[in-house]
Amino acid sequence: MTTNIQVAPGVRVPLRRATAWRLAVLGVPVTIDISWPLALGLTAWTLADTVLPLAAPGRPLASYALAGVTGAALVLLSLALHEFGHCVAARRAGLGVARVTLSLVGGTCELSDAPRRPSTEFRIAAAGPLVTAVCALAAAVTHVVLVESEADPLTSALAAALAVGNVLFLVLNVLPGLPLDGGRAARAVLWAITGREPLATRVTLAAGRIMAMALLVLAVIASASGDAAAAIWSAFLAVVLLHHPD
Secondary structure, eight states: OEEEEEEOOSSOOOOOTTTEEEEEETTEEEEEETTHHHHHHHHHHHIIIIIHHHHSOSOOHHHHHHHHHHHHHHHHHHHHHHHHHHHHHHHHTTOOEEEEEEETTEEEEEESSOOSSHHHHHHHHHHHHHHHHHHHHHHHHHHHHHHHTTOOHHHHHHHHHHHHHHHHHHHHHTSSSTTSHHHHHHHHHHHHHHSOHHHHHHHHHHHHHHHHHHHHHHHHHHHHTTOHHHHHHHHHHHHHHHOOOO
16 A cells, blocks of 8 residues: 545545545544455455464464454554654645545545645655654564563564564655655655756656556566465555556
């Protein structure tokens, strides 16, 4: 899964109740797409079927399923915190936040106005990955504490999986291609160097498309080798990179 920042258009058509749930968190409208539970299920399946049995073998299927759902919920919580990192940075920069959307392929923080300076865009883009890094560190410390206290290996494996998941998400998200946060940060840097925002957008958008093609190739290879989870995730991420709303 991945996240990106968008500028909300002047007129938006509200999502139908059949396709999303809406609430407010810290004064920010949050839309939870109906695909969000699918993200929970896919993440839980990946953990329960692939990750946890390797880290803590010999457990009943129900134990892996329960741990997988718990881990998936924590992963999705990490993604939500990532988006609110963007929200906090945007508000500190004096920009409004129109909405946060959570869906199968991650999250989107929609700003009411576009950043007018590259330094502002860079700070907003960097805020989400910074939150993810903190989540990864917290999970890693928890894993070490659990191991040192000789806790249930399945529980410590779950903490390790959460740490690794956040690290992988962080690495993916800082790649310099739009609409990833790394692409936003790279665009801000190119914008500052060249003084030409459209040029910076074209370069980082092209980089994102190249990454999408690489992910599609990876999805085909993973599918051919029988790794269904890797194939599905790679394909989803490629779709995110190919869909750039700006």
